Amino acid sequence: ETGVTQTPRHLVMGMTNKKSLKCEQHLGHNAMYWYKQSAKKPLELMFVYSLEERVENNSVPSRFSPECPNSSHLFLHLHTLQPEDSALYLCASSQETSGSGTGELFFGEGSRLTVL
């Protein structure tokens, strides 16, 4: 138990569906992250939120839409995805903000997404 909970653990969706991934952290951290983990590729940073403001968006297609309503919750809204978007989506949190961080991340167990 890392203190970061992701739901659902598994999701299968068609290319025309709209779904959301949810992440909740119980660690009192200030920053939250979405990473994408595909087979045979490094983990790709998608989004970073610090104190509920998006501070990084790594050229992610607009079919992925993040939302951070408070420092404990992070969502990834999905719509009109492509089969190549199938991957493990990992949420993480950390204590630091404002670029002063040491980068120690606490990860959830991930949401395995399959796009048909």
Added chain:
Amino acid sequence: AQSVTQPDIHITVSEGASLELRCNYSYGATPYLFWYVQSPGQGLQLLLKYFSGDTLVQGIKGFEAEFKRSQSSFNLRKPSVHWSDAAEYFCAVVYSGYALNFGKGTSLLVTP
């Protein structure tokens, strides 16, 4: 940009044998370096980290890593591997003061 390279995609060791996983980084200043482990179906768990000071850092599960500035390396070691150590291992470096840049990972297989 800061990056890490893990030269070995797969490593196989016998149970009880020693282990060394390689990691090289590219960074201008003193980096913050990490090793994470990912068991099948799980998220990533921090094994150890290096920020400054003693170049030999101890982590959980009997792992250690040594920071060598002259070689731009941060190799992970364990003197005696257990079957439960079979997993994917990731080296990472801080990126933009927030998030981490990860290497591609090294998959460890432990044989009886």
